[in-house]
Amino acid sequence: MDLALADWLNLVFRWLHLVAGIAWIGTSFYFIFLDLSLRKRRALPPGVGGESWNVHGGGFYLMQKYTVAPAEMPEELHWFKWEAYTTFLSGFALMGIIYYWGADTFLIDPDVADLSRIEAILISIGFLWGGWIVYSLLCYTPFLARRPVLLSAAVFAFILIFTVALTGLFSPRAAFVHVGAIIGTIMVANVYFIIIPNQRVVVADLIAGRTPEAWLGDEAKQRSTHNNYLTLPVLVMMLISHYPMLFSTAHPWLVVALIIIVGGVIRDFFNRMHAGESGRALQWQWPVSAVFMLILIGFVSYRPDAAIADGDVPDEGEVFAIVQTHCVACHAVKTTHPDFKQAQKGVMLDTLADIRKHGDGILKQTVMSRAMPLGNQTRMSAEERELLGLWIRAGMP
Ligand code: HEC
Numbered sequence: 001m002d003l004a005l006a007d008w009l010n011l012v013f014r015w016l017h018l019v020a021g022i023a024w025i026g027t028s029f030y031f032i033f034l035d036l037s038l039r040k041r042r043a044l045p046p047g048v049g050g051e052s053w054n055v056h057g058g059g060f061y062l063m064q065k066y067t068v069a070p071a072e073m074p075e076e077l078h079w080f081k082w083e084a085y086t087t088f089l090s091g092f093a094l095m096g097i098i099y100y101w102g103a104d105t106f107l108i109d110p111d112v113a114d115l116s117r118i119e120a121i122l123i124s125i126g127f128l129w130g131g132w133i134v135y136s137l138l139c140y141t142p143f144l145a146r147r148p149v150l151l152s153a154a155v156f157a158f159i160l161i162f163t164v165a166l167t168g169l170f171s172p173r174a175a176f177v178h179v180g181a182i183i184g185t186i187m188v189a190n191v192y193f194i195i196i197p198n199q200r201v202v203v204a205d206l207i208a209g210r211t212p213e214a215w216l217g218d219e220a221k222q223r224s225t226h227n228n229y230l231t232l233p234v235l236v237m238m239l240i241s242h243y244p245m246l247f248s249t250a251h252p253w254l255v256v257a258l259i260i261i262v263g264g265v266i267r268d269f270f271n272r273m274h275a276g277e278s279g280r281a282l283q284w285q286w287p288v289s290a291v292f293m294l295i296l297i298g299f300v301s302y303r304p305d306a307a308i309a310d311g312d313v314p315d316e317g318e319v320f321a322i323v324q325t326h327c328v329a330c331h332a333v334k335t336t337h338p339d340f341k342q343a344q345k346g347v348m349l350d351t352l353a354d355i356r357k358h359g360d361g362i363l364k365q366t367v368m369s370r371a372m373p374l375g376n377q378t379r380m381s382a383e384e385r386e387l388l389g390l391w392i393r394a395g396m397p
Contacts, residue, residue: 001392004341009097013361017090024083025231029270031080037237038065041259069206081196087240088188095181099124105339105375109171123169124178127162131182132189134158139222148222155226156260159183160253165280167252170374173240178235183230190223224393227232232263239324248369249300256298263290313385316352322388323349323362326373326380344374360393365394 040051049067052065053060099107103117107124115123135155144151162182166175198216205212236259240247249255269285327338331349348354349360355362363373366380367389373380391397 006097006101008096013090013093013097017087017094018132020083020086020090022184024087025081026214027080028227028231032224032271033274034063035065036271037064038277039276052273068211069203069209073207079196079199081191084191088185091184095124096178097164099177104377106248107170107174109174109376111376112167112171112380113169114370115169127166128185130180131158131162132186133188134162139165145222152226152229154156156257159260162255163253163256172247172249172370173244173253175252176237176256180234182239182352183234183237184302187227187230187234190227194223229267230260233260236263244365244369244371246300248371251300253299258292258300261298262289262292265292270308270311310385311390313390313397314392316397319388319391320352320353322384323355326378326384330374335339356396359396362388363392 021386023355034052034054037052038137039223044051044064047068047070048064049064051062051064053062053340055061100121103120107120108117109116135158138151138154138158141151144154159179163175163179166178169175169325170178175280197308200219202216236246237256246255246295266289269282272281272285325351328341329335330344331347333348333350347358349358351360362372367385370376371386
């Protein structure tokens with residue numbers, strides 16, 4: 001991989017992905033709020049189901065929702081779809097740049113599964129689309145389609161099963177990013193294959209003076225409700241590479257489950273608040289999500305002491321040798337790794353003084369999690385990690 005080019009492409013597509021994602025989530029949050037805040041306090045024009053007064057940027061907006069076609073179709077009708085499509089396209093480009101181009105480093109972990117590059121990439125693409133197919137099958141199962149709560153439970157379970165499968169194939173970090181990408185793909189596919197096409201049929205019916213079939217709206221509503229509840233969890237999955245404590249867990253499915261519960265419950269709070277509910281309806285979400293967050297923090301994330309067994313503290317010479325073997329290729333004044341031409345994240349580990357300076361970082365990245373050495377290309381052993389941990393815990397003598 002030509003590092004400089006990969007880094008620049010990474011920056012450009014990440015920037016685009018972030019902006020598109022913010023625009024998508026922003027409009028989606030706004031329209032959910034708008035829909036839930038519609039009221040019918042006075043006589044409204046024919047065809048208007050409700051209205052909402054908003055104030056923003058020095059002006060007042062009167063938003064009215066027509067549930068049937070307005071008497072005259074406006075000349076200009078604004079659709080909101082490119083935010084979602086751009087988020088997907090830029091996200092997939094990023095996946096290609098980081099995880100396919102850099103498959104040996106970021107996607108494949110030989111200790112998890114010794115895949116070839118091409119195998120790993122095909123599996124990744126298979127999972128991205130496989131997720132959408134399984135999700136669609138669940139939504140089209142008549143028994144589940146009639147029972148929204150059961151359907152949500154089934155979708156939740158399938159995401160957890162996919163998580164277990166992915167963590168058996170890819171590096172922990174790549175596995176979690178894939179869970180996020182699969183959820184994100186489902187959300188965009190919901191927009192592309194269901195919500196927008198159904199909307200087009202409804203618009204055509206309304207223009208022609210026909211009453212649109214109810215299932216078109218029901219199906220779009222079902223999918224957009226799923227998207228709404230998945231929005232907050234998917235963001236955490238996308239940021240996961242910054243948090244080895246989340247992805248280096250012995251129970252990946254539990255981490256994913258807790259993130260979905262916490263994010264979904266918080267989303268529910270906002271939905272109900274926008275709908276004008278009060279009292280009991282709004283009192284349970286924050287405490288419940290706090291409890292689940294505490295479970296996540298307490299039981300799932302790394303526990304510094306538990307990760308380090310008792311044993312003899314190694315001397316500094318041994319530690320130096322371990323770091324020389326496994327780290328300095330990418331973390332030195334002059335790196336030797338073909339893909340990494342400068343010290344990664346500015347972390348240089350050439351001397352014992354350097355190693356001591358980065359003791360905390362080494363503990364987090366190498367002992368409490370297996371984030372480093374990246375891709376474990378040098379096959380660092382559990383014993384070596386343990387020795388580093390013992391030495392750092394003992395105050396780096
Ligand atoms: C194959 C190259 C490679 C090897 C070998 C490697 N690292 Fe890294 N290291 C990286 C990269 C790339 C990053 C930046 C990670 C990112 O941005 O997610 C990094 C980041 C770090 C960080 C900073 C993390 C942060 O987010 O601040 C620490 C600390 C670290 N490595 C320690 C180590 C230690 C200790 C070893 C040896 C046991 C090691 N690394 C081996 C490539 C490597």
